[in-house]
Amino acid sequence: MHYKRYKTILSPSGGMNLYRGCTHGCVYCDSRSTCYQFDHEFEDIEVKENAVEMLDRELRRKRKPCMLVTGAMCDPYIPLEEELRVTRRSLEVVLRHGFGLAIQTKSARIMRDIDLLEEINNKTRCVVQMTLTTRDDELCRVLEPNVSLTSERFDVLCAMRERGIPTVVWLSPILPFINDTRENIEGLLDYCVRAGVRAIVYFGAGVTLRDGDREYFYRALDRHFPALKRKYIERYGNAYVCNSDNDAELSALVRERTRQHGIICGVDEAFAYIREFDVAARQLSMLD
Numbered sequence: 001m002h003y004k005r006y007k008t009i010l011s012p013s014g015g016m017n018l019y020r021g022c023t024h025g026c027v028y029c030d031s032r033s034t035c036y037q038f039d040h041e042f043e044d045i046e047v048k049e050n051a052v053e054m055l056d057r058e059l060r061r062k063r064k065p066c067m068l069v070t071g072a073m074c075d076p077y078i079p080l081e082e083e084l085r086v087t088r089r090s091l092e093v094v095l096r097h098g099f100g101l102a103i104q105t106k107s108a109r110i111m112r113d114i115d116l117l118e119e120i121n122n123k124t125r126c127v128v129q130m131t132l133t134t135r136d137d138e139l140c141r142v143l144e145p146n147v148s149l150t151s152e153r154f155d156v157l158c159a160m161r162e163r164g165i166p167t168v169v170w171l172s173p174i175l176p177f178i179n180d181t182r183e184n185i186e187g188l189l190d191y192c193v194r195a196g197v198r199a200i201v202y203f204g205a206g207v208t209l210r211d212g213d214r215e216y217f218y219r220a221l222d223r224h225f226p227a228l229k230r231k232y233i234e235r236y237g238n239a240y241v242c243n244s245d246n247d248a249e250l251s252a253l254v255r256e257r258t259r260q261h262g263i264i265c266g267v268d269e270a271f272a273y274i275r276e277f278d279v280a281a282r283q284l285s286m287l288d
Helices: 051-061 086-097 108-123 137-143 150-162 182-194 213-224 228-236 247-260 267-275 279-287
Strands: 002-004 046-048 067-070 100-105 126-132 167-171 199-201 206-208 241-243
Touching: 046 051, 051 086, 067 086, 067 267, 086 100, 086 108, 100 108, 108 126, 108 150, 126 150, 126 182, 126 267, 137 150, 150 167, 150 182, 167 182, 167 267, 182 247, 199 267, 213 228, 228 241
Parallel strands: 002 046, 067 100, 100 126, 126 167, 167 199
Antiparallel strands: 206 241
């Protein structure tokens, strides 16, 4: 861990990363790609020591509240958050200034802040996003070794539903030859239905591999799936997009089940749902 001061915390579209780097160890992590220009070891977490101060200052300057988004690049609930509480203090700032929040994580640590998430949702809007890749908890320990098990994330989704906080699931990535099975997708969709998930972000069955990310992924294959590295090299070479041979079947399954249960599924539609921010209309609907 090391500290660094930043000049800004928010992107023009309202995105923010409170930490830089991650210790979850997910074998497929795109954030490790060299295109993101990390100048330190990925597991050496860079703590933005003035993040809360900068967020408060930048929200004061914004003329109109909107949805803020965090967690897509670096998980806001890495283990360090238990001690540093950067995420929790940031949520307090978001609540105080009347902004909405879409927060993404793979960690059940988010339950610590369910009180603030509920307050934000009651005042404006809060969307909790969870990534699910495999229904099999044992396989989860291999693919995502330092993160909450899929069953624990399902419990989080259910807890959010009980508090009236809408949830979105990222069904991604679906790794060729590993978790790209009908049984796995059916299991994950069953979790989504039971948890009352409002939308699913699904890019199809496959994974993206770039320089930096690819090498890390292949080392993991050597450890856990020795025969698969050569299979990936022969099948995909240095391709960025590695689609599963089961993509058509699994994508049809996702479309069918989400349509049956009224879950938003198109990527553009899901992103629009996440970003939706009309406080006045929402407050009127709550009075009906």
